[in-house]
Amino acid sequence: MNISMPVPPEAGKRPKIFYGYIVVASAFSLLAVLCAALYSFGVFLKPIAAEFSWTRALTSGAQSTNTFVSGVFCMITGRLTDKFGPRLVVTFCGILFGLGFLLMSRVNTAWQLYLFWGIMAGGGMSGGFVPLTSTITRWFTKRRGLMTGIVVAGVGVGTMIGPAAVARLMESYGWRTSLIMAGIMSLVFVVVAAQFLSRDPTKKGQTLYGGQAELKVPEIETWGLSLNEAVHTRQFWMLCMIYALIGVNQFVIMIHVVPHATDMGMSPIAAAGILSIIGGVSVAGRILLGSIADRVGNRQALLIGLSLMTAALFWLQVAREPWMLYLFAAIFGFGYGGEVAMISPVVAELFGMKTLGAKLGVVNFNYHLGLTTGPLLGGRIFDVTGSYYSAFLLAGMLGVIGIIMVTVLRPIRKETQAA
Numbered sequence: 001m002n003i004s005m006p007v008p009p010e011a012g013k014r015p016k017i018f019y020g021y022i023v024v025a026s027a028f029s030l031l032a033v034l035c036a037a038l039y040s041f042g043v044f045l046k047p048i049a050a051e052f053s054w055t056r057a058l059t060s061g062a063q064s065t066n067t068f069v070s071g072v073f074c075m076i077t078g079r080l081t082d083k084f085g086p087r088l089v090v091t092f093c094g095i096l097f098g099l100g101f102l103l104m105s106r107v108n109t110a111w112q113l114y115l116f117w118g119i120m121a122g123g124g125m126s127g128g129f130v131p132l133t134s135t136i137t138r139w140f141t142k143r144r145g146l147m148t149g150i151v152v153a154g155v156g157v158g159t160m161i162g163p164a165a166v167a168r169l170m171e172s173y174g175w176r177t178s179l180i181m182a183g184i185m186s187l188v189f190v191v192v193a194a195q196f197l198s199r200d201p202t203k204k205g206q207t208l209y210g211g212q213a214e215l216k217v218p219e220i221e222t223w224g225l226s227l228n229e230a231v232h233t234r235q236f237w238m239l240c241m242i243y244a245l246i247g248v249n250q251f252v253i254m255i256h257v258v259p260h261a262t263d264m265g266m267s268p269i270a271a272a273g274i275l276s277i278i279g280g281v282s283v284a285g286r287i288l289l290g291s292i293a294d295r296v297g298n299r300q301a302l303l304i305g306l307s308l309m310t311a312a313l314f315w316l317q318v319a320r321e322p323w324m325l326y327l328f329a330a331i332f333g334f335g336y337g338g339e340v341a342m343i344s345p346v347v348a349e350l351f352g353m354k355t356l357g358a359k360l361g362v363v364n365f366n367y368h369l370g371l372t373t374g375p376l377l378g379g380r381i382f383d384v385t386g387s388y389y390s391a392f393l394l395a396g397m398l399g400v401i402g403i404i405m406v407t408v409l410r411p412i413r414k415e416t417q418a419a
Contacts (some may be wrong), residue, residue, distance in 0.1 A: 019204040020139035024147050026196040027132040030090065031154030033193075034128045036162025037101060037186045040067075041117065043166045047175045048107070058110060064372050065118030066125065067251075071368025075125030078361025081131040085199030091191055093127020096120055098187025105179035130364050131153075133344035134357040138200040141208055144320020144348075145298060149341040156337060157285035160276060224352010225412060227359050233412055235350060237357075238405050240366035242306075245402040246339050248377065249309060249395040255334060255375040260388040261325055270322060277329035283335030289338025290345075298345040301338060303406045308335030310399030314414070316392045343367070350411045379402020 041063050048060040078091050100120030107113050140147050169178040201207055230236040254275065261271035275346055285305065293301035312332035321326050347360050374395075381391040 014345045019206055020136075022196055022343060023139055023198055024136060024151055024191050027136060027151040028154040028157075030094075030132060030193050031128055031151060032158040033186055033189050034094075034125060034202055035155045035158030036165070037097070037158075037182060037224075038066075038121075038125060038157050038162075039071075039251065040166040040182065043163050043170065043180065044104075044175050047170070048113070051112075051175075052108075054110065059113070060375075061115045062117045064375065065114055066122035066325065068367055068372045069119055069122030070125040071365040071372070073123045073360035074130045074350070074364045074368070075358070077126045078134060078357035078359075078364070079355075080128045080357075081134055081199075082355055082357040084201070086131045086135045086197040087194055087199075089131050090127045090194040090249065093124045093131075094187060094190030094194055095124075097124025097127070100124055100189065101183030101186055102180060105176045106182070117211060129343075130357060130361050132197075135197060135199060135358050137344050137348050137353070137356060139247055144292060145290040145301065145341070145345050146287070146295030147290070148345055149286040149288070149293075149338075152290075153283045153286040153337075155340065156279050156286065156333075159279035174183070197339040224348075224354040225359075227355045227362065230351045230359050230412075231362070233351075235409060235412060236362075238409055239346065240363050241352065241365055242302075242402050242405050242409075243343065243367040244373075245369040245398045246306065246309075246336070247367045247372075248374040249313065249370075249399055250336050251371045252378040252391055252395045253313075253372030253374075256378040256382070256388055256391065257325075257329075260392075264320070264389070266322060266325075274325055274329045277326055278333035278336070281330045281333035282340075285334035285337030286341040290341045292338075293342060293345060298342055298349045299406060299409055302342045302346055303403065304401050305335045305338035305342065306399060306406060308332075309339065310335075310403060313392055313396035313399055317389060317396075327388060350409070 045059050045063075049055070077089050077093065097120070100116045100123075102114070103116040103120065107116060129152075131302055132151060136148050136151050137144060166178055166182055169181060173181070198204055225233070258268075258271045259275055261274055262268055289301045289305055292304070293336070308331055312328050312335065315331070316328050319328050343363060344356070344360055347363055348356060351359055377394075378388060378391040381394070
């Protein structure tokens with residue numbers, strides 16, 4: 001039978017306050033704060049590089065290390081969330097991230113930068129996306145796409161708010177004091193907000209949203225394939241490849257579109273507006289495509305997002321005016337935001353709830369490999385050709401490959417056994 005989890009009828013009676021909504025609010029806030037701190041690295045990059053006479057490549061390499069380490073540790077935090085729940089995992093990772101941020105204020109050598117930001121903060125970030133989205137999936141069957149979209153919208157909100165807030169701090173206090181202030185606020189908020197997380201409804205004496213009163217979460221989590229079973233399927237590695245391609249395309253743009261725009265003659269402030277639009281519209285993409293997924297299916301919503309993202313990359317080939325670049329940003333941001341929101345629901349739909357965190361961790365690791373590769377690929381192509389057009393064209397072609405792969409992706413058919 002199809003292992004996609006069936007949607008049972010709703011329970012006839014539900015508590016006045018469904019705790020799953022508190023978990024959603026907490027997870028949204030956590031991702032917003034973590035990503036606000038994460039994406040502020042770009043604000044610190046130039047003054048840090050200037051103070052120590054480091055190259056941009058050397059300094060920005062700490063961010064690539066951060067991304068890679070986060071992807072590796074996501075495979076661990078996903079498994080730990082399956083076993084111990086999100087509260088313990090996110091609390092520990094929040095402390096690690098906050099300490100890495102604080103220690104950045106004491107950086108004097110390149111190895112310290114890579115240790116504090118690349119490894120410590122990168123490891124701390126692994127307590128964000130995978131533990132939080134896998135937890136939301138355990139609380140909802142109905143409205144799963146919408147709730148996941150709301151949580152992941154925290155990434156876009158943090159992207160919009162964090163760098164601007166840190167830039168204002170730096171104007172008054174300099175980069176070292178600003179790192180201390182931002183680090184303390186991040187550490188305290190994440191640790192406190194993590195205490196509102198709960199692994200599943202049974203921990204609060206409630207039932208799954210959209211599930212029957214007699215339906216137990218432990219029973220739900222026996223449906224589908226374990227990680228060991230999933231990795232032996234073609235579909236699992238296809239999904240990993242799809243998200244690796246999405247990661248490449250996402251960070252080719254996020255890292256290189258502003259230099260591309262300034263090369264065309266736009267002012268730095270106007271060019272930075274492209275990223276602001278991408279971040280802002282991605283919030284709408286995460287929520288709206290998440291809601292659409294509840295109606296048409298997660299794979300169909302993923303296909304819509306990837307198609308929009310790919311169309312925007314081809315539009316970038318002919319975009320020569322500021323309004324054309326802003327239009328690109330809106331389409332690209334909506335598409336990429338929806339794709340990120342679909343990771344956990346798509347994994348659950350294709351492979352079931354069994355060891356969801358572990359499976360999500362592996363898929364997310366491949367996504368992070370793409371995020372790590374994208375900036376390097378774009379920079380290398382620019383160094384060889386003198387422009388970014390070939391890099392953006394290649395990204396569009398990778399998007400087409402991803403679209404083809406999504407269209408042939410189907411759930412595994414397997415008779416599931418109770419654990």
